[in-house]
Amino acid sequence: MALLWKLASVLVVALAGVADAKTADGRVNANIQRRPSVPIVPLPDVGPVTSRNGTQLPPYNTTYYFDQLIDHTNPSLGTFKQRYWTTYEWYETGGPIILFTPGEANAQPYSGYLTNRTINGQIAQELGGVTIVLEHRYYGLSNPYGDLSVKSLKYHTIQQAIDDLEYFAKNVDLPMPGGDAVKPGQAPWILVGGSYSGALTSFTMVNKPNLFQAAYASSAVVESIIDYWGYFQPILEWMPKNCSTDVQAVIAHIDSVFTSGNKKEIDSIKALFNMSALTHLDDAAGALRNNLWDWQSLSPSSGGGLFFEFCDALEVKNGVSAGPNGWGLEHALQAWGSYWTNTYYSILCGDEDVVTCLGTYDPTQEEWTDISVDNAGRSWMWIVCNEVGFFQEGAPKGHPTIVTRLVQPPYDERQCTYMFPEAFAHLGHLPVPNVDATNKAYHGWFVQENHLFFANGHRDPWREATLAADGTHFRSTPGQPLAISDGFHCSDLSTTNGQVDSTVLAVQKQGLQAIAGWVAEWKPSKH
Numbered sequence: 338m339a340l341l342w343k344l345a346s347v348l349v350v351a352l353a354g355v356a357d358a359k360t361a362d363g364r365v366n367a368n369i370q371r372r373p374s375v376p377i378v379p380l381p382d383v384g385p386v387t388s389r390n391g392t393q394l395p396p397y398n399t400t401y402y403f404d405q406l407i408d409h410t411n412p413s414l415g416t417f418k419q420r421y422w423t424t425y426e427w428y429e430t431g432g433p434i435i436l437f438t439p440g441e442a443n444a445q446p447y448s449g450y451l452t453n454r455t456i457n458g459q460i461a462q463e464l465g466g467v468t469i470v471l472e473h474r475y476y477g478l479s480n481p482y483g484d485l486s487v488k489s490l491k492y493h494t495i496q497q498a499i500d501d502l503e504y505f506a507k508n509v510d511l512p513m514p515g516g517d518a519v520k521p522g523q524a525p526w527i528l529v530g531g532s533y534s535g536a537l538t539s540f541t542m543v544n545k546p547n548l549f550q551a552a553y554a555s556s557a558v559v560e561s562i563i564d565y566w567g568y569f570q571p572i573l574e575w576m577p578k579n580c581s582t583d584v585q586a587v588i589a590h591i592d593s594v595f596t597s598g599n600k601k602e603i604d605s606i607k608a609l610f611n612m613s614a615l616t617h618l619d620d621a622a623g624a625l626r627n628n629l630w631d632w633q634s635l636s637p638s639s640g641g642g643l644f645f646e647f648c649d650a651l652e653v654k655n656g657v658s659a660g661p662n663g664w665g666l667e668h669a670l671q672a673w674g675s676y677w678t679n680t681y682y683s684i685l686c687g688d689e690d691v692v693t694c695l696g697t698y699d700p701t702q703e704e705w706t707d708i709s710v711d712n713a714g715r716s717w718m719w720i721v722c723n724e725v726g727f728f729q730e731g732a733p734k735g736h737p738t739i740v741t742r743l744v745q746p747p748y749d750e751r752q753c754t755y756m757f758p759e760a761f762a763h764l765g766h767l768p769v770p771n772v773d774a775t776n777k778a779y780h781g782w783f784v785q786e787n788h789l790f791f792a793n794g795h796r797d798p799w800r801e802a803t804l805a806a807d808g809t810h811f812r813s814t815p816g817q818p819l820a821i822s823d824g825f826h827c828s829d830l831s832t833t834n835g836q837v838d839s840t841v842l843a844v845q846k847q848g849l850q851a852i853a854g855w856v857a858e859w860k861p862s863k864h
């Protein structure tokens with residue numbers, strides 16, 4: 338049922354909006370789409386890194402540079418410096434090379450993914466491998482050109498990113514003894530990714546057969562979907578019942594008032610959330626998605642977090658928690674308004690005013706016009722507007738919804754035209770991300786590869802774009818296992834999550850076992 342809905346929406350819709358911009362947590366605007374990002378795993382606080390035989394190695398945070406082709410279809414355009422981090426802490430001659438990119442982010446904070454605090458390091462430790470964290474093109478400091486203008490973004494495509502992985506594997510001389518002789522064919526390569534980079538992992542197995550001996554894709558958003566209202570469905574399903582009942586009641590009420598034309602009632606709701614200065618009602622109602630978006634940062638080891646603080650604000654009255662039916666509309670609306678204005682707004686927006694933080698209708702706003710590099714929100718928006726969509730909207734009528742139905746794909750598609758006018762303004766209509774082409778090229782949900790392990794989590798808001806989406810029933814096979822924990826987004830990438838959640842540990846063990854078996858089958862070859 339959910340699948341049918343999604344297929345239908347893919348045919349109908351259009352596209353746009355994106356990721357993060359500078360508020361309290363470094364954003365410019367808090368009313369744009371969330372990225373499906375890989376959680377950061379901090380580096381352990383240990384002494385010097387040593388190899389198996391006790392030799393001291395460079396620290397994990399040592400940055401290396403690879404000369405990457407700007408355009409894989411035209412090498413004469415030259416190269417740019419692509420950053421990477423690596424360690425051979427666990428390496429034994431003949432061991433695998435484990436390549437990971439965090440995808441759509443500056444990769445520098447991700448050097449924890451070199452260590453055994455992550456599945457990457459666990460694989461390396463078990464199989465005597467090398468770990469590598471590679472920064473994705475157009476993120477962080479790995480840029481072909483000095484800005485993120487539309488002209489510069491010409492080579493920012495999923496296909497170029499896949500080609501990067503191949504060119505890197507085939508040409509890198511790793512900074513370790515014998516590091517110039519561990520190319521594919523000389524050593525087994527393993528690709529690991531999560532979230533968007535999990536999808537990239539699946540796409541690469543489809544697009545570059547026989548390059549990687551094995552792959553591990555966590556929370557891989559393989560199916561590109563324009564109207565991705567399914568984002569909020571796992572949240573609705575797993576959040577406390579009283580909270581979901583009340584949130585649905587408040588949203589239904591706000592949607593009803595905001596579409597009623599009753600100015601007095603509209604103004605009183607806006608005033609309750611201190612949003613009187615916002616003229617566009619979709620901005621006002623859409624802003625409330627932030628409380629739900631907070632679910633994405635949960636993990637089995639993270640404890641409560643902001644999401645549960647929000648539910649407590651709605652459901653705990655004079656020290657008493659509501660039953661499964663909640664307290665009802667009247668209390669929930671007042672409580673949400675009060676929590677939003679007195680506590681949450683400053684967490685979300687810092688000291689930005691409400692129009693700057695939550696208004697999306699000013700095309701001259703810095704959010705849309707800043708083209709400096711290392712702006713992951715902008716780089717991701719480019720991929721969103723062109724190739725993947727993933728607009729996190731209210732559910733279609735007839736489905737329960739915890740976010741406003743006032744926000745639909747045209748809301749985000751308009752943001753694409755603000756951010757990239759040179760690319761989209763001449764169209765004369767809103768731009769529609771070409772998700773059909775993406776799904777066709779890389780097989781989306783219908784991927785059938787060998788030596789490709791999929792790990793997912795029931796509580797992941799991105800689950801509906803993975804092989805564990807409701808209503809899909811994709812089978813787990815020996816060549817392409819599908820393992821699902823009770824975890825959240827990419828929970829199984831982190832060792833700590835396995836230590837606190839046995840379902841996550843089971844997925845990690847199954848993954849390690851599968852990878853070890855495939856690596857054991859590897860034989861040297863000419864590449």
Ligand SMILES: *[C@@H]1O[C@H](CO)[C@@H](O)[C@H](O)[C@H]1NC(C)=O
Pocket residue numbers: 388390391392514
């Ligand atoms: C220890 O390992 C390093 C790096 O692999 C190597 O260069 C060195 O020769 C080894 N030393 C011994 C005593 O095996």
Ligand SMILES: *[C@@H]1O[C@H](CO)[C@@H](O)[C@H](O)[C@H]1NC(C)=O
Pocket residue numbers: 396398399
């Ligand atoms: C790397 O980490 C060490 C601490 O382990 C720190 O002193 C050093 O400044 C860091 N280097 C870089 C380039 O971040």
Ligand SMILES: *[C@@H]1O[C@H](CO)[C@@H](O)[C@H](O)[C@H]1NC(C)=O
Pocket residue numbers: 383453454462
């Ligand atoms: C992880 O690696 C560190 C060395 O970097 C080691 O001390 C520790 O025992 C390892 N943890 C596990 C669970 O193997």
Ligand SMILES: *[C@@H]1O[C@H](CO)[C@@H](O)[C@H](O)[C@H]1NC(C)=O
Pocket residue numbers: 577578579580645648649650652653658659660661
């Ligand atoms: C009701 O809300 C409280 C506070 O957020 C929560 O701890 C509790 O689990 C919820 N109970 C039900 C039945 O949803």
Ligand SMILES: *[C@@H]1O[C@H](CO)[C@@H](O)[C@H](O)[C@H]1NC(C)=O
Pocket residue numbers: 611614678679682690691
């Ligand atoms: C409401 O917003 C105004 C301006 O946007 C701000 O000055 C004021 O402090 C806010 N009030 C509360 C209670 O947050």
